[in-house]
Amino acid sequence: YIVAFKQARRRDDDIAIVNAAINVSFEQKSNIVAEISMAFGGMAPTTVLAPRTSQLMAGQEWSHQLAERVAESLCTELPLAASAPGGMIAYRRALVVSLFFKAYLAISLKLSKSGITSSDALPSEERSGAEIFHTPVLKSAQLFERVCSDQPTCDPIGRPQVHAAALKQATGEAIYTDDIPRMDGEVYLAFVLSTKPRAKITKLDASAALAMEGVHQFFCYKDLTEHENEVGPVFHDEHVFAAGEVHCYGQIVGAIAADN
Structure with missing residues (x-):
């Protein structure tokens, strides 16, 4: 089972404050953790793992009791200095636990649906926490006035104007800094x-x-x-x-x- 979540200031097109990815495998036809890896972003200059907490979970039953122990362990294993760049220290530490708990709920729901655990293993009031938000398809329209037929074509007032770079950006032809090949002697x-x-x-x-x-x-x-x-x-x-x-x-x- 692999799940990944992030928390950002906006739902779409924004850098995560903290994100998490959990990969867990269980012993055959059971909810006993065989192996688990957990990675978190936003808690260090690069992505960090939680090996001690993962080791604690190996061989344990996937349950609320285990989730509580994991929450305590993650707080200890992933500290964040008060001077860490980006601020929001307490919030980011809380997000680590929150994102793990959301992963716990999502995986618990999958175990329940596959018949490995009972249908009431996950309380009804917690099931919504396992749901994933889906962005609806966005629609947009641009409204503009029609200009008089006798208005000179060189007069832009009232006419819709295409952005100078719109076509290149929409077709992928626009060249960005990362698209420029390295030059000799470049530093x-x-x-x-x-x-x-x-x-x-x-x-x-x-x-x-x-x-x-x-x-x-x-x-x-x-x-x-x-x-x-x-x-x-x-x-x-x-x-x-x-x-x-x-x-x-x-x-x-x-x-x-x-x-x-």
């Missing part, structure tokens, strides 16, 4: 981010990074004039690189140019 740029929410910059030492093979250059506010380092959509009150002081966790302090 990558990676930002150096602040690990402190508020601190003064007393020194920037990139010697260790520059000593590594393939690293070409380190850039910071010293490489720009004061005017060049100022950015902003209307008022130029932000900096490309933090100069003298950082004001938030993750603020850009510098950039490294390297081969890979």
Whole structure:
């Protein structure tokens, strides 16, 4: 049995706050866990597994009692530091347990429907938790006025205009950054981010990074004039690189140019 769920700010087309995938196999014609793997996203820089909790579940009966033990184990095995990027620490930790419980309900319902467990093994008030939301087919329409027949064709007022890139994007012909092949001598740029929410910059030492093979250059506010380092959509009150002081966790302090 394989199930996967995610929680995001929107149901469609949005990056998950936390997501989970559970793959479980049972001993033949039973609800005894033979093997299980659980992976979670949004709890670390990369996807993480829960091997200790999975080991705890092996050989156990798939039941509410096991689900409660798993919830406690996941809270211990997947901690999240208070300073973790993205914030919402308590919410994300709660989502780990919530997504597992939803997976538990979904798999329990499948076991019940296949006759492995009794039909009343899953309480009726919990069955809705196993349901998957299906997005209805969306429909849209564009309304516009008809222009007078004597209106010059060069006059766009009132006429529906096709976006300049619409056809290329709809047909897949549009070229995005990832579609552009690598060039000879191309290097990558990676930002150096602040690990402190508020601190003064007393020194920037990139010697260790520059000593590594393939690293070409380190850039910071010293490489720009004061005017060049100022950015902003209307008022130029932000900096490309933090100069003298950082004001938030993750603020850009510098950039490294390297081969890979």
